[in-house]
Structure formats: structure tokens, C-alpha cells
Amino acid sequence: MERREFIRTLLMLSAAAFLPWNGLIGAAEGAAAADLAVCRGAPPEKATRAAVEALGGMRRFVGPGDVVVVKPNIGWDRAPEFGANTHPRVVAEVVRLCREAGAKRVRVMDNPVADPQRCYRHSGIAEAAARAGGEVVFMEERRFREVRLSGLGLRSWPVYRDVLEADKVINLPVAKTHGSSVLTLGMKNWMGAAGGWRGRMHLRLHESIVDLALLIRPALVVLDATRIMVANGPQGGALGDVRRLDTVVAGTDQVAVDAFAAALFGLRPQDVPYIALAQQAGLGRMELKGRVRHLSL
Amino acid sequence: MREERTGTRASGGAKGSSLSRFRPYCQLFFLLLFLYLFLGTAGGGADETARSVKVFLDLDPLLQGTAALAARSLPSDPSVLAALGVVVAVTVLLGRVFCGWVCPFGTLHDAVGSLRKGGGGRGRPSLFRVKYLILVFFVFAALFGLQTASFLDPLSLLTRSLTLAVWPAFVFGAERSLDLIHAASLEGTADLVGRALRGSILPLRQPLFSQALAVGLLLFLLLALNVVLERRFWCRYLCPLGALLGLLGRWSVARRDVAKGCDECRRCERGCPGGAAVGREGAWKGEECVLCLGCDDLCPKNAVSFGFSRPRSPALDLGRRRVLTSALAGAAAAALVRVETPAASVGGGALRPPGSLPEGAFLKTCLRCGACMKVCPTGGLQPAFLEKGVEGLWTPILVPRVGHCEYHCTLCGQVCSTGAIRRLSRGEKASFTIGLAVIDTNRCLPYAHDLPCLVCEEVCPTSPKAVTLVRETGGRRPPRPRVESSRCVGCGICEAKCPVEGRAAVNVLPGPGPAA
Numbered sequence: 018m019e020r021r022e023f024i025r026t027l028l029m030l031s032a033a034a035f036l037p038w039n040g041l042i043g044a045a046e047g048a049a050a051a052d053l054a055v056c057r058g059a060p061p062e063k064a065t066r067a068a069v070e071a072l073g074g075m076r077r078f079v080g081p082g083d084v085v086v087v088k089p090n091i092g093w094d095r096a097p098e099f100g101a102n103t104h105p106r107v108v109a110e111v112v113r114l115c116r117e118a119g120a121k122r123v124r125v126m127d128n129p130v131a132d133p134q135r136c137y138r139h140s141g142i143a144e145a146a147a148r149a150g151g152e153v154v155f156m157e158e159r160r161f162r163e164v165r166l167s168g169l170g171l172r173s174w175p176v177y178r179d180v181l182e183a184d185k186v187i188n189l190p191v192a193k194t195h196g197s198s199v200l201t202l203g204m205k206n207w208m209g210a211a212g213g214w215r216g217r218m219h220l221r222l223h224e225s226i227v228d229l230a231l232l233i234r235p236a237l238v239v240l241d242a243t244r245i246m247v248a249n250g251p252q253g254g255a256l257g258d259v260r261r262l263d264t265v266v267a268g269t270d271q272v273a274v275d276a277f278a279a280a281l282f283g284l285r286p287q288d289v290p291y292i293a294l295a296q297q298a299g300l301g302r303m304e305l306k307g308r309v310r311h312l313s314l
Numbered sequence: 315m316r317e318e319r320t321g322t323r324a325s326g327g328a329k330g331s332s333l334s335r336f337r338p339y340c341q342l343f344f345l346l347l348f349l350y351l352f353l354g355t356a357g358g359g360a361d362e363t364a365r366s367v368k369v370f371l372d373l374d375p376l377l378q379g380t381a382a383l384a385a386r387s388l389p390s391d392p393s394v395l396a397a398l399g400v401v402v403a404v405t406v407l408l409g410r411v412f413c414g415w416v417c418p419f420g421t422l423h424d425a426v427g428s429l430r431k432g433g434g435g436r437g438r439p440s441l442f443r444v445k446y447l448i449l450v451f452f453v454f455a456a457l458f459g460l461q462t463a464s465f466l467d468p469l470s471l472l473t474r475s476l477t478l479a480v481w482p483a484f485v486f487g488a489e490r491s492l493d494l495i496h497a498a499s500l501e502g503t504a505d506l507v508g509r510a511l512r513g514s515i516l517p518l519r520q521p522l523f524s525q526a527l528a529v530g531l532l533l534f535l536l537l538a539l540n541v542v543l544e545r546r547f548w549c550r551y552l553c554p555l556g557a558l559l560g561l562l563g564r565w566s567v568a569r570r571d572v573a574k575g576c577d578e579c580r581r582c583e584r585g586c587p588g589g590a591a592v593g594r595e596g597a598w599k600g601e602e603c604v605l606c607l608g609c610d611d612l613c614p615k616n617a618v619s620f621g622f623s624r625p626r627s628p629a630l631d632l633g634r635r636r637v638l639t640s641a642l643a644g645a646a647a648a649a650l651v652r653v654e655t656p657a658a659s660v661g662g663g664a665l666r667p668p669g670s671l672p673e674g675a676f677l678k679t680c681l682r683c684g685a686c687m688k689v690c691p692t693g694g695l696q697p698a699f700l701e702k703g704v705e706g707l708w709t710p711i712l713v714p715r716v717g718h719c720e721y722h723c724t725l726c727g728q729v730c731s732t733g734a735i736r737r738l739s740r741g742e743k744a745s746f747t748i749g750l751a752v753i754d755t756n757r758c759l760p761y762a763h764d765l766p767c768l769v770c771e772e773v774c775p776t777s778p779k780a781v782t783l784v785r786e787t788g789g790r791r792p793p794r795p796r797v798e799s800s801r802c803v804g805c806g807i808c809e810a811k812c813p814v815e816g817r818a819a820v821n822v823l824p825g826p827g828p829a830a
Contacts, residue, residue, distance in 0.1 A: 093775075094722055130773060130811070132691040132720050133518055134359030139722075143359075155512050158520075159493060160505070196783055197768040216769040216813035220759070254777030 051310035053268040053277060058314025061243045061265065065110040068267035069239065071310050074118075078236040078269075079185050081119030086183035087111055087151065088235075090191045090206050091127035091142050093252050094135040100246040100259045103191040105141035107241045107265060111189055112151035123151040124179055127209040154179075161212035166232060169294065170224025175212035180233060188235040188271070192242045192278045194250030197222055199289045200282060201251050202275040203238045204230040223291040227298050230271050230291075238274045240266040242281055272301030273308060334607035337414065341421040348418040352476055355688045357725045358513065361740065367685055370418070370469050371731035373397035375405075375562070376452070376555040377470055377681050380463040381732050383456040384678040394731060402562060409563035410588070413549060413556050414604030419468035420549055424587070426537045427545030435544025437589055442550060442602060443632050445557040447640040452554055454644030460651050460705065462644075464682040468548075468555050471533070474708060477684035478697060479530030482521040489520060522716065523687065524696050525708075546587045549604070560601030564630070567622045568605060570598045575617040582609035582618055591618075601630060657703040658824075664701035664711035665804060665824050668719060668746045669727040669736035673702075679734040682708040686726035686735055692717030694806065695726060710735075712748065714806025714822055719748070721775035721805055744776075749804025749822040751781065751797045757819035758795070766792035770808035770820050776801050781808055781820075795820070 054071035056064040069075055079085055089103035097105055108125065115123045125146040129136035133155055137143040143153045161175035180186055190206035197219055198205050207229035208215055218225040242264040246253045253259065262281060268274040272295045276286035286292045286303040296303050354365035371377060372394040382388050389395060404411055413420050427434070452463040464470045488511075496504040512518065523529075539547035549556055570591070582591040590602035591609045609618045657664075658673065667686055670676050687695040687710055694717030697708045710726070712719055721744065727737040738746055751770070755761040760768075774781040780801035783793040797820075804822045812818035 094720065131775075131807075132357075132359070132723070134357065134513060135691065135720060135723065136359075138359035152509075154509055155518055157505075157508050157512065159489075159496060159508075196771045197766070214813065216767075216811045219767045219769050219813060220765055222766070249777055249779055251772060252775055252777075252779075254775065258777070 051308060052270050053266065053273050053305065053308050054310045054312065055277065056265050056267075056312040056314065057263055058312075059243075059263045061104050061106040061241075061263075062110040063314055064243070064263065064265040065107050065239060065267075066114065067312050067314060068265045069111075069114055069237070071312055072237070072267050072269070075114040075237075076118045078187070079115050079118040079120050081121075083115075083118075083120045083184040084122045085115045085120045085124070085185045085187060086180050087115070087123055087125045087146075087187045087189055088180065088206060088210060089125065089127060089142055089146075089189040089241075090201070090209060091133075091136045091140050092130045092209060094131040094139050095253065096139055097141045098244070098256060098259070099253045100191060100193060100244045101251065101253045102136070102140035102142065103189050103241045104243050105145035107239065107243065108142050108189055109145040109149035109151075111187060111239055112146050112149040115187070116150045120185075124183070125151040125153045126156055126177070126179065128156045128177065128212060129209070156212070158212075164232060166228045168224065168228030168231065169298065170218070170221035170226075171228045174218075174225075174229075176229070176232065177210050177212065180210040185236040186233060188233075188238040190238070190240050191245075192240055192281060193246035193253065194248060194282070196250070198226065198291060200275075200279060200284065202278045202289075202292075203240055203271050204275055204291055204295060207233050223294050226291040227295045227300065230295055231298060231300055235271065236269070238266075238268050238271055240268075240274050240278050242266060242278060245281060247282065270301035270308075272296050272303055273305060276303040277305055277309065334611055337606055340415045341424065344416045345418045345421045348472075352473065352481075352688070353515075355685055355729055356517070357689060357691050357723065361722070361724070363689060363725055363728050366729045367473055367683075367688070368729050368731045369393075369397060371473065371681055371683050371685065373401045374467060374469045374555060375402055376449075376463050376558045377467050378732070379558070380452055380456040380461050381679045381681065383453070384459050384461040385675055389732065391731075391733065401559075405559045405562045405566070407566055408568045408605065409566040409600060410556065410559045410602075410604045412559055413553075413588070414606045417468060417555075419472045419553075420546070420604070422472070422537060423540050423546045423548055427540035427587075430541045430545055433584060434587070435547075437544070437583075438551065439589070439592075442589055442599075443636060444551050445553055446561075446630075446632050447636055448552065449554045449557040449561075450637055450640035451644040451647070454641040455648045456644075458645050458648030458652075459678060460644075460648035461678045461680075462647065463554060464680070465707070466552070466554055467681075468553055470681050470683040471536075473688075474682060474684040474697075475529055475533035477521075477688040478523040479526045479533065481688070482523060482526055483530065485517060485520055488516060519693060521693055523693075524713075525699060529697070529708075549587070550589045550602070556604075557601075561630075564601055566600065567624070568620060569600070569623045570603065570609070571619050571621060571623075572598075573617040573619065575615040576613075577615060579614065581612045581614065585609065585612045599630075651703075651705050654703055654705075657701065657706060663823055664698060664706075665714070665749045665806065665822060667695055667710050667712060667726045667735050668743060668748050668803075669724075669738045670748075671734055671736070676734050677702070677705050677709065679732040680709045681731055681734070683731070684708070684710075685729040685731070686710045689725040689729045690717065691720055691723055691725065692810070694718055694810070712806060712822075714809035715818060716810075718807035718810040719805040721803075721807075745803065747803045749802075749806070749824045750799055751802050751804065751806070751808050751820050751822050753795060753797060754817075754819045754821060757814050757817070759814065759819065760792045760794040762819075764791050767813060768793065768795060769811050769813055770795050773807045773811050775805060775807060776803060 056068040093101040095101035195201040248258040352367045588602040588604045590599045695710045759765040771781040785793045806822045809818045
């Protein structure tokens with residue numbers, strides 16, 4: 018490479034890395050772009066929007082004409098206030114943001130543990146997401162594809178095709194405790210994109226979670242901590258187990274989002290084995306210093 | 315029969331007054347209504363069913379009557395009383411209108427019978443008694459506390475066959491067709507259709523039932539009789555509900571009259587779907603007539619007519635000895651079933667749906683219609699074979715390995731016509747206990763193999779959880795699940811999701827735990 022050309026490229030790159038960020042974020046936070054935004058405040062729609070805006074807005078992640086799969090946690094037949102599923106208003110806002118960014122289709126889906134129809138309905142997500150312009154779909158048996166993972170825990174596993182083939186995937190987990198995995202956060206949410214006999218993943222649960230997170234790699238993670246379930250997870254069922262935090266976390270690094278969320282429960286990231294494993298696997302970094310942009314409404 | 319009818323029209327002229335041309339439409343209407351209600355017997359995620367096939371079971375005097383007789387308690391559900399009232403009143407007044415105009419099973423027989431070539435088939439005049447003798451058997455068995463009518467009642471039989479065999483087979487066919495479209499690189503089309511129908515017409519899960527083959531085969535054979543032997547063979551000779559309605563309608567005011575012009579050509583006799591028209595007026599069997607009014611159409615002399623007249627009781631000769639034998643057989647069957655060792659005491663470990671009456675009363679009132687199995691969102695409700703004794707055949711049992719009992723779901727109690735499964739409120743359901751989960755420590759992964767697994771704890775829906783973790787202090791063994799018997803409701807989701815191959819390492823045994 019010519020010296021002149023090298024300098025020119027360097028200049029262009031730094032301009033590209035610097036200028037748009039300033040413009041988009043609207044605030045300078047040093048040279049490194051924030052890849053994690055945390056917004057505290059209510060209502061959930063505003064917090065969600067603000068957190069995504071702080072990362073540069075949905076247009077950074079979703080382009081015009083994109084087919085987007087939004088994957089909330091709709092695992093259980095529980096009403097929104099119990100915190101067992103992603104808050105329907107967070108889901109609806111993310112769908113709306115995708116539509117505003119020009120997404121052609123926004124498909125909302127999960128592979129629940131309890132009866133899917135009851136989960137979709139009583140979580141409030143089916144109605145909220147549909148009204149926001151999303152297509153709420155049930156997973157079809159024939160659309161699971163056996164994927165060779167050769168991973169830490171899984172050799173191969175059926176994964177939902179729409180998730181694999183979408184232009185953009187957005188992970189929309191809720192934060193709560195979990196008997197087997199300590200906490201269920203973002204990466205754990207990918208078990209809802211898997212088919213098959215999922216109970217059998219539990220033999221190497223943390224490794225399997227990392228395998229799925231390595232495979233799916235969302236464009237964006239929006240973690241719902243508007244309320245978190247601190248006991249009797251992942252299903253809960255008592256309002257006494259739910260703490261209101263009015264917090265929404267948005268990020269592009271799956272490991273960082275989960276590491277931040279672990280702190281909401283008073284845990285260190287390494288207390289949750291899959292977070293540490295994911296960092297080891299090179300999926301992202303648990304270290305949050307200088308990466309988090311805090312906002313409040 | 316059809317050719318004959320056209321022939322008649324050509325020679326005898328049109329019969330403008332005949333109501334009979336509306337009969338197929340009326341039958342079709344009720345068949346479609348039945349199917350509409352049947353398909354609507356599903357939760358679709360809601361707490362309440364929008365509609366239910368229950369209505370057709372409600373109006374059945376044979377089912378309701380024998381259940382009431384066996385259980386010694388009259389139906390209390392106002393919708394059952396209303397529906398029964400309508401059917402009994404219409405039958406007493408007009409005769410077996412239900413059989414000819416309403417019964418969806420009768421309509422299916424007519425439909426299949428139309429495939430038969432060369433007329434309705436030779437009549438078997440002496441066989442008509444069989445259905446009355448079956449009825450007598452059922453009534454006497456019920457008198458002695460054994461409810462058997464539900465095995466052969468047409469509405470129960472049809473609902474059960476649709477639930478366990480026809481509907482699952484239809485879904486299977488539809489899914490395989492979608493697979494084919496998918497495979498023919500028309501994925502877009504298959505996906506579009508799949509998405510559009512999923513959750514409405516196509517269920518989320520392929521329904522699977524034990525005994526689907528046997529139940530389906532029985533339906534097929536009964537329908538095949540229309541073609542192999544004669545049209546409406548079932549209705550004429552076997553149907554116990556038809557027999558009951560025939561008896562109820564003996565004194566009806568709708569009568570068939572044959573005027574002077576009759577030259578005994580016997581066309582009406584050959585074309586009669588009930589075997590009721592036997593030549594001249596005096597030989598008309600009111601109990602066998604399904605009021606199709608077809609003989610009015612068939613008569614080339616226009617001598618047959620239907621009208622209202624003072625009821626007379628025609629002779630119904632069933633044979634005293636035959637009736638007595640049937641009655642005794644019914645009583646003996648009840649006695650023999652009662653002296654079987656109860657299934658529960660020989661380790662019959664099957665779970666009943668939540669809200670079920672105590673076993674004895676349940677067996678007497680369950681109509682074996684399968685509506686609860688149709689509506690069960692997980693497919694866990696299955697027809698019993700011998701798990702609950704001979705008497706328990708086709709009654710619902712929860713088989714958690716097939717599907718668990720959804721914690722907040724109360725649908726089975728909503729579609730049960732007799733209240734064999736009581737309707738539970740949401741609050742009642744949450745603590746309603748049908749069994750107790752027991753961990754098999756010889757198979758459980760953490761206990762037997764020191765492998766980490768807490769699926770049962772994760773999926774346990776009670777709050778606080780009935781399956782808890784026991785951590786060994788300071789040890790390196792994985793935490794183990796433990797069942798708090800006072801909290802376990804026996805929903806079986808732990809058994810359903812247990813990752814141990816084959817028989818689960820946690821099993822739900824019927825009855826409440828020791829703490830209850």
C-alpha cells in the first residue's frame with residue numbers, strides 16, 4: 018500500500034468512525050462508541066426507544082426492506098406483571114422501531130415451554146406486537162432445521178429457519194432467575210429458537226447456550242428489566258418475586274448485555290457460567306468499563 | 315332410490331306440497347353445525363372455549379338419561395335441561411324427527427348410503443328389534459349403576475371418533491400435503507398456508523391418541539354397513555338412541571295415511587330409510603319412521619300423505635323373552651363389572667382430569683364422548699384402555715408423557731356435558747390436586763448419575779415451586795430436585811419434560827400427597 022493511500026484510508030476510517038457517531042448519539046463519549054445503552058425510567062416504550070436511540074437508533078441495525086425476526090421470551094402462560102415473559106410494551110416498541118426503520122416484515126416468535134397459544138395470548142405479546150405492525154407467528158414443526166454446531170455442548174440441533182434466515186435478528190429477553198442457568202438473560206433466550214427435546218440440553222446447559230448464541234448472533238439485544246423476577250424463576254407466579262427496575266438495556270455485544278444484567282441481580286458476570294464461557298469463546302466481553310451509556314427519562 | 319324417485323316424478327308429476335326436499339338441507343345444516351361446534355371445541359389460548367360440541371351431547375336423552383339413572387342424580391345444568399326438553403318435546407309430539415332431520419350421524423349414514431348402487435338393500439324385518447334390546451340392556455345396566463350407553467350412543471360415538479381418529483387423521487393429511495408443497499420447492503406457498511391456518515384450522519400440534527386406529531375402524535365399519543348390507547343399517551337396527559326416540563314418539567300426532575288409491579306397489583316400503591312403511595296404513599311402524607316424508611314422494615298414486623291425527627298406540631312386538639333376556643343381561647353385566655377388583659386397588663395409576671368426580675361417580679357420568687380430549691391444549695388427555703378397569707374404556711386419563719395439564723387451563727371442565735369433570739374457576743384450578751410427582755432416584759440424572767439436570771424444577775408452575783433444589787453443602791455434586799408434596803398439584807409437566815429417555819424419572823401418581 019502506498020503511503021499516501023494509507024494515510025487517506027486512515028483519515029477516511031477515522032472520519033467514518035467518529036463523525037457519524039457524534040451525529041447519531043448526539044453526545045461525545047470519547048473515541049470508543051458505546052455499545053451498551055441503559056435507560057432507566059417509564060413508560061417502557063420511551064425507555065426502549067431511548068436506549069435504542071442511544072446506540073445510534075434502529076436504522077443502525079435495520080435497513081429498508083429487511084425481514085426482521087424479533088425474539089422475545091414468551092415461554093410461559095403468565096400475565097405481564099409477573100415478569101416471566103418480555104414486557105409486551107417493550108416488544109411492541111421494538112416492532113414499531115423496526116417498522117419505522119423501514120423493515121419489510123417484523124416477525125415475532127418464540128418456542129414456548131407451556132402451551133404456545135396460551136403463552137402468546139396471556140403474555141399480552143401477541144396483541145401488542147400485532148398492533149404495532151408485527152407478524153406474530155407460531156413456530157411450525159417443519160421449519161426447524163438441523164444445524165451442525167460442533168460446539169461446546171451441542172453437536173447438532175434443530176434451530177428455527179426464520180431465525181437463521183432473517184436479514185436481521187433482534188433478541189428481546191427478559192431478565193429473571195433460573196434454577197438451572199442461575200439467570201436467564203439474552204443468550205439463554207436463544208433456547209426459544211431451538212426445537213427438539215430441549216430438556217436434553219440441560220446436561221451441558223451453559224455450553225449449549227453459548228453454542229446457540231454463537232450461531233444466531235443478533236444485530237441488537239434489547240433486554241427488558243422493566244421488572245425482574247428475583248425468585249421462583251423462570252416461571253414465577255407471585256408478584257412478591259418481582260422487582261420493578263424500570264430499566265431497558267440495549268446492546269450489540271451479547272456478552273456485555275448479559276454481564277450488565279447480572280449486576281441487576283447483585284451478581285458478577287462470572288457467577289453465571291454461560292456468560293464467562295461466552296467470553297472465552299470469543300463472543301464478546303464481560304468487561305463493561307467505558308462501554309455503558311446511562312440515560313434516564 | 316334416486317332413480318326411482320326421478321322416475322316417479324316423471325310419471326306421477328311433481329309433488330309441490332312435499333316438505334321432504336328441505337330435508338337434505340336441514341341435515342346438512344345440522345351436520346355442519348355439529349362440525350363447526352366440534353372444531354370450535356378448542357381453547358386457542360383463551361381461558362374459555364368460544365363454542366363447544368357439548369350442545370349435541372346435552373340434548374341426547376339416552377346419554378343424559380342413562381347417566382342420570384346410573385348416578386342417581388338428575389342433570390342440573392340448565393343448558394342440558396333446556397336441550398333435553400326441546401328434543402323430548404319434539405319427539406313426543408312428532409316422532410323421530412331428530413333421526414331423519416337432525417342427527418349428524420344419521421346424515422353421515424345417508425351420505426355414505428348414497429354410494430350404494432341398486433337400491434337401499436334388502437330389508438331385514440326382524441332385525442329392527444335389536445336396537446330396542448340394546449336399549450333395554452343399557453337401561454337395566456344403568457339401573458344397576460353401570461353406564462354403558464355411551465359406548466354405542468351415536469352422538470358420543472361420533473364425537474369420540476372425530477376426536478380420536480378422524481380429526482387427527484385429517485390434520486395428518488393436511489400437514490403431509492403442506493410438506494409435499496414444501497418439498498416441491500414451493501416453500502413460500504406452504505409457509506403462507508401454514509401460517510394462515512396455524513392456530514385456527516390447523517392445530518399447533520398433531521393430535522395423537524391411543525386407540526385411534528380401533529376407534530376409527532369402528533366408525534368406518536359402521537358406515538361401511540350402508541354399502542355392504544343396506545342403507546342406514548345402523549339407524550334401522552342398531553341405534554339405541556333411535557330406539558329410545560322411537561319409544562318416546564309412539565304417541566306422536568304426526569301420522570302417515572294411505573288413501574284408497576294404493577295398489578300395494580310397495581315402492582314406499584323399498585324406499586323407506588327407517589323400515590317403517592310396510593305397505594298399507596295399518597302396517598306403518600311409527601317408532602321406525604324418521605319422518606323423511608320420502609314415501610309421500612315415492613308413491614306413484616299419490617296415495618301416501620302425512621298429517622296430524624289423534625295418536626294411537628300401534629303394536630310394538632319385541633318379544634317378552636327377548637326383552638327379559640336383555641334386561642337380565644344388562645343387570646348381569648353391571649354385577650360382573652362391579653365384582654372386578656377396582657383398578658385403583660390393583661395399582662391402576664392413571665390420573666383423572668382436574669375437577670373430576672370421585673371415580674365411582676365419574677365412571678357413571680362420563681359420556682366417553684372425548685370432548686375433553688379434543689379441547690385439551692397439550693393432548694395429554696387420552697382415552698383409557700383398561701387403566702381404569704373395563705368400565706373405564708375411553709374415559710379420559712391424563713398421560714403426562716404425552717402432554718401435561720396446563721396450570722391455568724380449565725377447558726376440559728367447560729366442555730363436559732354431565733359435569734363428570736366439574737367446571738373449575740381459575741383460582742380453584744391453581745390449587746386443584748390430581749396427583750403427586752414422585753422422583754425415581756434410580757433414574758433421575760442428578761441422583762443416579764451425578765449429572766446436572768433441573769428441568770422438573772424449571773417447569774414446575776406452582777408458586778412457590780413444588781419441585782425445589784437441594785444443594786449439598788460443600789459438595790461438588792449437582793443440586794437435586796425434591797418434591798414438596800404439599801405444593802404439588804400433579805399437573806405432570808415435570809414428567810412431560812423430563813429428559814430421561816423412555817419412562818420419565820419423575821412420575822405423577824394419582825391422588826393427593828400425604829400432606830393433603
